[in-house]
Amino acid sequence: MSSTPAVAASSEEVGADGVRQPGGEVHAWLPGQNQTVCGLPLSRTRLRRFPHVPFDYASTDVLTQADPVGFICPRCLAATEGRRRQEKNWVRHSPRP
Numbered sequence: 001m002s003s004t005p006a007v008a009a010s011s012e013e014v015g016a017d018g019v020r021q022p023g024g025e026v027h028a029w030l031p032g033q034n035q036t037v038c039g040l041p042l043s044r045t046r047l048r049r050f051p052h053v054p055f056d057y058a059s060t061d062v063l064t065q066a067d068p069v070g071f072i073c074p075r076c077l078a079a080t081e082g083r084r085r086q087e088k089n090w091v092r093h094s095p096r097p
């Protein structure tokens with residue numbers, strides 16, 4: 001799969017630039033699918049989709065009170081971090097010209 005995970009979140013905030021930003025509980029979501037990476041059905045959990053926001057959170061991210069995001073799903077984090085690590089390894093092992 002080549003598509004980049006986007007964000008699905010339980011609430012949203014509109015930033016100063018008028019663009020919707022995810023808030024509350026955030027999950028990774030692959031555009032075109034009707035569930036999150038960790039398997040939550042979007043329709044039943046009422047998660048909002050943010051196809052314009054890539055899921056680029058890391059487990060080392062620290063959330064502050066000013067941050068609209070209150071919780072990052074650890075299962076989605078693990079899934080997307082493993083994926084990023086694989087991509088890095090692939091680059092490292094690719095043959096040099």
Ligand SMILES: [Zn+2]
Pocket residue numbers: 026027028036037038039073074075076
């Ligand atoms: Zn999740």
